[in-house]
Amino acid sequence: AALYQEHVGHVAAYVLRRCARDDAADIVSETFLVAWRRRGEMPTEPMVRDPRLQPFAWDSPWNLPIGAGAEYVAAGIEAPAAGPTAEEAIIVLAPDAPERKIVLTTTGWGGGPPRCSAVDPSSQRFGGEALPLPLDFVTEDGEQARYPGHAGAILAADGRTVYQTQPLHLCIDGTVVSRTDYPSDDLLTGDGIVGAHGGSGLSSLGGTVRLADLDADRIPHAIKLTVNADRFLSQAEGGYRWPATKADAYATDGSETCRYGGDRPEVRMGALLALRPDFDVEALRTDFARLLARALVEHGGYVVGDTCRDTVGVVTEWSPEGRVVDEVADRYEIDLAAGEPSNCTSTTPDCDYSQDMAAIVAALHVVDNNTAATPGGPGARLAPCAPSFADGTGGPPAGSVCG
16 A cells, blocks of 8 residues: 555656556556565665756755755745746757757847747857757757747766757757857766856756656656746846856846846845745645645745746756657646636636646745755755665765755
8 A cells, every 4th residue: 555655646647648548547557456466576775866867966956955944035926917838948868869069040039030040050059069969859840939048958978968058949950059058067966056047047957847757746856937027036136146146137227128126135036936835735726736836845946037028937848758848738738838817717727727826926935045055944854855876876975954
């Protein structure tokens, strides 16, 4: 019974992603029947983590759960009129793929021709270094017309170095384009802080909601959020706070439509937003919202970008393995790109999710003592810390905040 209760959600999520919904219950039942019959063969080794699914050091801001001594300050973020949305990060962790060079796109975020057609082949990213990028992975599907953020993370052939760039597009004609390079990180030992979210300087890879999170029915890390800076991000102290390394260049520019206009100094780029432990997750209507809410209770969510419109976004994976937005549509019947308004009245999953996110957003708090010295706040952690990698490295040492 204990084995079933611990793993049934994960097994069901895995099956639903790969099989017809009508067959899922029978497959899950058969799986546990076989597991019971062969229980003597079940492994007893401790849990390990795959660095490609949950990267970086155990005490990276993305991996460290919130502490019991966290100081919560109400964020004052209102339900977005346009409803919630998703911002996709391009994640390519295929070190054995053919290597291709990335060239400059001259189209940024202010309009202009599609990025895959506005190319300067003479200007190559990363000093002309070729990186592993599968030939059959294409992200040019019309999304470029909206000039999305598309922070990109690419795992080098050494299997450790993560190159980061924005906005990354893999075009139909085989060209790979981007605009700005950012510092690289180490998949195993890096802190996961620096990266290609241009408004905050935070990691492209860390905090992204992954396909594996859906399979596990649990997000074991902080997530990444984008908010409307004009309404909610403060200009205090330059408009950002740790672990962000910057704010948008227009943050304090009074002539810019998207300048930061929030009145709560705690709510800045890089703020760790969280739900208090007493938030009623089970009162939410949709399973996907509950998945996000549990992550926001245990690990929180970092503000990494500005939506520049009245919406709140969650950063999700788009990789050669698939897209979280597609999996959420298939599994939960929720269109993350549509964003039903929060005042919707229909009985559809989209409306239920929008109302769930309105409740979550209204309940968000800033963990105000989240600093480099006390990440997540001090004290015992609200959830298990990231386990070691398969070789025994990467886990929390004895006597740590997780010990």
